[in-house]
Amino acid sequence: MFSSKEQFKKTFLKRLEMLCGKSFAESTPRDHYQTLGQMIREFVSNDWITTNERYWASKRKQVYYLSIEYLLGKLLRQNLINLGVEAMVERGLQELGINLTEIEEIEPDAGLGNGGLGRLAACFLDSLASLNLPGHGHGIRYKHGLFEQKIVDGYQVELPEQWLRSGNVWEVRKADLAVSISFWGNVEAKIENDRLIFRHLNAEKVTAVPYDIPVVGFNTNTVNTLRLWSAEPAQFPFHQDVLKYKRETEAISELLYPDDTHDEGKILRLKQQYFLVSACIQSILRSYKKQHANLEQLHEYVCLHINDTHPVLAIPELMRILMDEEGFGWDEAWHITTNAISYTNHTTLSEALEKWPVHIFQPLLPRIYMIIEEINERFCRMLWEETPGNWERISSLAIIADHQVKMAHLAIVGSFSVNGVARLHTEILKERVMKPFFQLYPDKFNNKTNGIAYRRWLLQANPRLSALITEAIGAEWTQSADKLKQLLQFQQDEPFLQHLKKIKTDNKKQLAEMIYKQNGIAVDSEAIFDVQVKRLHAYKRQLLNVLHIMYLYNRMKADSSFEIVPRVFIFGAKASPGYYYAKKIIKLINTVADKVNTDPQIGNRLKVVFLENYRVSLAERIFPAADVSEQISTASKEASGTGNMKFMLNGALTIGTLDGANVEIHELVGEDNIFIFGLTAAEVLRYYQHGGYESVEYYHHDQRIREVVDQLVNGFFPNVSNEFEPIFDSLLGENDQYFVLKDFASYTTTQKKVSEAFKDSIRWQQKSLMNIAHAGYFSSDRTIKEYARDIWGILPYQ
Template identity: 55%
Template structure:
């Protein structure tokens, strides 16, 4: 961009005056932040317009990434970086006595996602823009995020994440692009002049208003769009007649009912009203998104039968799977395309990413609920199902197989099955995950559609997770191998030549220690807790779920604590264990695990005999911005899920990219990390895939055997329920029951001994700093293979059929 410091300062002052009629001296920091962000959006707006004009004039094939989540984090720093003006901005603001870091801290993380699913979507948007693909996001503009997590007396407490309370400077409301989404009502077939149509009456009409956010590519003049939909009433916000009669609640209840669709991420669906709202959300953004895409396509004046040559839609997990039926509805009912042609177009347009093998993610809806809320869509899915079941029977002559593969069966509409049948591509997100899908979970579909199944291992945007989050390490890498890795991340491999270089090792170690010291300073200022930056930073940050096995981690800490109590002179390298995770509000076991972590942290903190050797920190309200602080500090990356349960993981990639050594099971993308760095540069423990699958098949696992045979396990589990942790014996009774009476679903006790051995190996390795630093450099060098730029290029080539 043709901007220098003087022009930037002039633009910034003008923006501050225009927005607030304030001088730099009188403006608050928040007003300075808002003015700066507004200016940065201005700088990107012309590129945004030009990108859209170029896609339109050149009739470029466009990709739409449909996702319930987009965990985009803060945008000010990344947009400055991608525009290529972050250093200039920092220097110019410093001359105005303004600290850029302080302004960046004022931006609220967007409440648009929860975990890896949403962060992957955000990384993919960044990469599509940065490699020059016309790729856009489609989702929901939630008024409130999942929740803001507070820890009170060790318990998770959820409070509303009102991320929009101060507005969102990055978005543009496009009221002229609004569409209507219809729920409920009655659908009547009408035969007129030998043409069958469907009349939809008595429906609830909801207005979908799009809010667009620019997605800035890295120094390439490409700006794509994240379009998020907000639900509003069409005409009557306020029922004056009801109000006049004194029915005050009724006067506004319709408005609030409609607005609830886009009010909160993942409403509790344990009750029927929550299920209805969740399904409404999914159809709402899918229908709005598809209507918008078709409206834009019509302007090209290309025949609708060529839609698949210009449009690709990626379904991110099962949440948007209803897109298959909705596109069929639009093509058949509104565009009068024949069923066979509409099906060809739909399957060529749609592609589906499966993210897990856990049954909770293979979403299904009760037929009666689905049929009542989406009557025409249910009719279309029923037709798809009947035609598909007929093909199964014709091929196999097996009614049992028809039953097992039916989309509509046993009282449910099965969304994963709909996505598979209605797409031309079905991909897993790690080599092992895809293998399991093909061999076990979706084996019937793989045999029927072998050509559809493929693997696309997840990736992360190295610009946010290394270049932005770890600037000093990035500068060292630039000095050492040049900066081509920023646009060609695979070139990080050139760092291998320096893995044994003592000077490079020392400089990298100094940067890591400075990062740790900076985090310790930040944490003391915000929480009043001291952290030893010379300790090993052992980090497990991810969504809290039983299969991710935070319990295994905390049990190791308890065992280490007991050993230190028995032998205060036990020689260990001081260790700080970090946990960061949110538990779903209705997930009791996960919330009790948080309580256990904080209980153990409190016990250790109060015990002066050990608190100089070990410490436990729970990172409250873990978020993208907090991840950017802790990940550059990490020495150890905990990736300890039960093998076969984690689809891929992306935290493992972010941590290795910043030089952390991974302790892991051979699960998800850990397998590929191990393949890249070699077994000597990762610490592997625990059961392999075949062992886990055999135990699950034979049901020969008995957790009581481990309880009775390993005194360490017995002591830990007994202490959960005997009051020795300083809480009521009943406090952790459900964890105790889960592991013993319910037989330890994710084999925590089975892998316990191996995990402790691996932890001891870490302690030994860390003492040999030459070897440790070499391992760290090897991990950074190989991390370029996991850039989302590489992943997106594979999607473009193999799935979307876009030539780069």
């Protein structure tokens, strides 16, 4: 059906009539989208089946990636690009009077993720398929993903996200592969045939139904699978209150990250986590047993990779199935489990290392809790034998302590590999956050610096730049990101650099049009587009950015002769619904925007834009248009970052701290092609350990700081009353936990350097080119090759 333009058009028209029951003349853009999506899915089905048959026949090792979120974005154009038919389909549709870009807008962003964690998982799936590696994803099919964000009077308002309103053209429901999950109830132990047997009785059963989505590799016949699980009532629930049972069951796959402020929300989150791992492992073992005679060699054929702590219950769940259902003894089951499971840590923040109260955990998952208790008991006994009497060490490393189950501890003890996601992050884990565990298991720890699906962020998001690169160095870079280094030969080629600038300007014009359409703000596309788009969190320091904007505004108001290279500061971010402080920052950004954008004295020299509902499809329009990439987290707090890589790939220059993957970007591009400021990770950690930082000193001794901080509470912003007192208090009363005031002077000085550098257009383009040329290192292809070689032990199929 995609063999030629004419064949495509013929098939498309016929399929449209069959699917929609109407003539082409009566059809709508949604009909066109649904028809094209169905055609693509049908087209890849043969390769999808063949890929699975190949894996089945070879009996070689496969990896299963368990993640609570996947930020897939739109799949229509990505699939067309990966299949190599984008241009032909676009021309064919055009001849039918259909604009591919317009029908692409019909597709919703799949609401399965929140931020970097979920987008990384999506990038990894893309690379696994593109590298012909046997790797599949397992997640939850949330009916509503992360909320849809609206900005009303400067405040974030959360609306239900409805990505499944019109169904999902890419998925295939596999009801025949459904499995049963057990919650609540009690555990009975008894002796049978000289073995201690455990039975989970009076459990509340939930049915997990899989929906499979094909993951199409780039320029390859490999089609892997993302399996998403939906929670449905069991056929015979034996539940007194059937409606209550139905509501509680469907809630499991209703919403990504339900509010866990209260116990009810905590129970739901824990249910989601167990639901995912139990469904996944039951499904994998069922398939495995059809291929292999016994489970003793499971770890030689299967690797379960847990993406952060959310799927850590895979460890006790695998133990439960091996012991309770397959008859293995503890030692055998533990050997298999600890050689089958690997774990990626994504944070240095102690509050992000999940802990579950025992009073919630034990009744909800009684058998799983018993197994974790036993793991903890045996682990603590080993620690005691190593250092008898060292209760402090045992308490700090225990999996269950202080009436809490510590999920990161369980992940480390129960896996064979623990990796960080940037070199600095891994060193902080080894030397600080997880130092006692590193000393105990030095061979488990390793680093795998994150990467991005670079083809999506160039071929799909920035076709103009992609065409220039292909014209300059050929198309081989689309298969091997390292080839981007060949662009370095154009550093002194002024026509090439001018072409690079024109592409950036055209992308900025497109974004400016969107900003005007959505926000009603006219921005100058010749200005510096200075962008910070990421989750709203105190450590990411959107506050530092906005305080600097306030400082610039104050200078411009106080001194009419003050010169500034025109800037458009662009923000995009969602704050978690219960994150009160982060929502105050959003309100502050929008309040500053109102003040700046309506001041005739400022004009077009300074603009502030907050783009609501930040998501993958919006990111694809922002990254190609950015001049400056704000990566300004408190050093030591950002594990890696992947937005920094996408900006770099699209030619933006980074202003940032030496944090996460910024450190490696800095090493690759060199001091002259990045703008580094602020405290180092070592300096921040010393302050945390030994004290010595007093934010009020910076407030009293730097007039710029005093002015902007006072403006938060002195009536500078009309009609907001005491709105920003919590921010004021965090900076002075709570001693500025994330060193915003400490880094303010360094940040301001470095921003001046950015402005000066931008004035030299050719030199700026040379810097931009250096970033693009070295961005190949941050391909998720490279990252996945390292995982495959060093952790998973899987090989590509040729």
